[in-house]
Amino acid sequence: MERSSGHNRCLFGVSVKSVFSNVGCLERSYYLGAMTGTIEGLAACAVSSIFFGSMFVPIKRFDAGDGIFAQWVMCSAILVVGLAVNAGAGFPPFHPLAMLGGMFWTIGNVTAIPIMNMIGLGMGILIWGTTNCLLGWASGRFGLFGINASVPQSPMLNYFGLLLVIVGGGMFSQIRPTPKHGREEEDAVENAENAAGGSEQNCEEGDSDNSSTPVISGAMRNEGDARSPAELTSLLRTSEGGLNRSQKRIVGIVMALCAGVFYGVTFVPVIYMQDHSEDFDHASKESIPYVLSHYSGIFVTSTVILLGYLAYTRNRPFVNSRTILPSFTAGIMWAMAQLSWFLANDRLSQSITFPINSMVPGVCAALWSVFYFKEIEGRRNLRLLTIAVLVTLTGATLVGISKDL
Numbered sequence: 001m002e003r004s005s006g007h008n009r010c011l012f013g014v015s016v017k018s019v020f021s022n023v024g025c026l027e028r029s030y031y032l033g034a035m036t037g038t039i040e041g042l043a044a045c046a047v048s049s050i051f052f053g054s055m056f057v058p059i060k061r062f063d064a065g066d067g068i069f070a071q072w073v074m075c076s077a078i079l080v081v082g083l084a085v086n087a088g089a090g091f092p093p094f095h096p097l098a099m100l101g102g103m104f105w106t107i108g109n110v111t112a113i114p115i116m117n118m119i120g121l122g123m124g125i126l127i128w129g130t131t132n133c134l135l136g137w138a139s140g141r142f143g144l145f146g147i148n149a150s151v152p153q154s155p156m157l158n159y160f161g162l163l164l165v166i167v168g169g170g171m172f173s174q175i176r177p178t179p180k181h182g183r184e185e186e187d188a189v190e191n192a193e194n195a196a197g198g199s200e201q202n203c204e205e206g207d208s209d210n211s212s213t214p215v216i217s218g219a220m221r222n223e224g225d226a227r228s229p230a231e232l233t234s235l236l237r238t239s240e241g242g243l244n245r246s247q248k249r250i251v252g253i254v255m256a257l258c259a260g261v262f263y264g265v266t267f268v269p270v271i272y273m274q275d276h277s278e279d280f281d282h283a284s285k286e287s288i289p290y291v292l293s294h295y296s297g298i299f300v301t302s303t304v305i306l307l308g309y310l311a312y313t314r315n316r317p318f319v320n321s322r323t324i325l326p327s328f329t330a331g332i333m334w335a336m337a338q339l340s341w342f343l344a345n346d347r348l349s350q351s352i353t354f355p356i357n358s359m360v361p362g363v364c365a366a367l368w369s370v371f372y373f374k375e376i377e378g379r380r381n382l383r384l385l386t387i388a389v390l391v392t393l394t395g396a397t398l399v400g401i402s403k404d405l
Contacts, residue, residue, distance in 0.1 A: 041347030053364025077331025082295030102297025108262030118252030131260025140350025164395025
């Protein structure tokens with residue numbers, strides 16, 4: 001029996017034309033579904049990059065000293081977000097293995113300030129950012145550490161985009177912030193005095209009101225327990241082991257490489273459990289059930305580091321009370337950024353998300369530096385910044401579209 005051509009539309013029939021029509025419909029549906037997942041994943045990457053690039057804005061104007069206490073406050077906020085996400089997900093089972101990824105991230109993060117002291121901010125971020133980007137990308141692309149490989153539809157486009165984001169990161173490291181003077185220097189001195197909780201008095205006037213405001217109330221702090229800025233500087237120099245400039249550079253580079261490795265494997269435990277869910281009890285294919293476990297690993301490791309730091313300083317830490325709320329805010333922003341990255345990994349893969357989320361936050365941070373903090377000025381810096389932004393965003397776009405093209 002002949003069927004009219006008008007009835008051969010996405011219906012399973014016996015005619016050859018009908019079969020091909022159905023195949024075409026299935027292909028279009030699959031393609032549209034894949035594109036929807038890609039768009040959702042790239043949107044999650046955008047949210048993640050914005051939060052990562054903005055997280056230090058609240059704390060930037062305050063002196064965090066060696067950063068140990070500020071990091072612990074950040075990690076406390078991260079745990080709070082993890083608890084909220086876990087409750088919203090219906091209290092899924094806890095996965096101890098996922099804590100390992102949080103531990104990796106915290107170990108890498110605690111080295112940031114020593115690295116910047118040894119080799120500078122630009123070089124430090126370039127080394128650990130590039131290492132992080134390459135290792136995270138390679139883990140997803142080639143299936144390192146036992147996770148499943150995820151090959152993009154356009155490998156060459158993926159490679160070229162990866163190269164561009166790394167080149168863009170290198171260009172960012174060559175931008176030199178414009179030094180500021182005046183009020184900001186006064187704020188830095190005030191922050192250092194508050195952080196030390198010093199009790200120096202103006203001997204000439206003998207006025208007790210001139211003493212610095214203690215970080216912890218006087219009833220809970222013995223006189224002289226806090227360290228002065230000079231003592232803290234001496235402590236930091238001592239912790240560097242008396243290294244000369246060349247030795248500091250070598251140690252700083254090695255530390256930055258190690259930090260990049262720890263950052264690059266932070267998602268591996270979770271993705272391994274997702275890819276081998278049959279080997280773990282109550283393991284999920286989605287990322288959300290692992291968030292609390294991951295964030296708990298961050299908090300526990302940060303707490304252990306803080307306790308070790310307190311023992312090393314003989315319970316005389318650098319604590320600036322003015323950094324507590326900004327650090328907590330920064331922790332919430334980081335937790336939201338990492339949550340978005342988890343969601344992006346579900347819809348894309350590490351070979352797509354790592355080049356984007358490792359390097360694009362630098363674009364957002366640079367925009368804050370130009371338009372809010374006014375740190376980047378001068379024709380050379382602005383020209384280099386513009387080129388770096390364009391190169392990085394182009395690379396990120398190529399990496400993003402390489403999944404389905």
